[in-house]
Amino acid sequence: MKKKKQKKPDGRCATCPRWDRWHIRIPNSEDQQKLIRLYRKSGAKTKSDFVRARLLGEAFKVITQDPAKEPYLEKLSEIVAMTHKIGVLYNEAVKALNTYHSVATAQRLLSKLETYSQLLIRLQQHALFLTKF
Structure with missing residues (x-):
């Protein structure tokens, strides 16, 4: 127009x-x-x-901030940022393994990666627990 x-x-x-x-x-x-x-x-x-x-008469939203929930929101934001960071590093590690390393090195690094994956799962479960309360 x-x-x-x-x-x-x-x-x-x-x-x-x-x-x-x-x-x-x-x-x-x-x-x-x-x-x-x-x-x-x-x-x-x-x-x-x-x-x-x-x-x-369209939908109207009101945004309010509760000071009592600030620590919860900070912790949740921290968990989300850590999850994102771990996910990016996970992808980079898998690409590097497929490209540059031998099978033995890949198995060693994958075992470390599994432990980090378990930590990530625990972190996400903790975030869910915090969200319920």
Whole structure:
């Protein structure tokens, strides 16, 4: 879709349909503060997205943070990062084994890899345990 030329500083143009533009004012300062709080809680990218969702009755989400759950979230994030790191290293190790090493070396390294895999499984089980409570 080709953008039409705009001669006016607020984005209006002579050939744009009148219904493409919407302007509202909220004169009451209490209402303004309430809207600002709702916008910040909503997680919407822009104020326009927030207002559009409210006017059209689309799904509305509120993001809250619970300070009591901060240690849990930190630990869970740590576990996820460690799992990702171990997975990447696992793939690199398997590629290196297939490419450069003999069968005896590969068996030794695979036994170490199995122990790390067991640690990874325990770590994931611990994450599941933390999530249940």
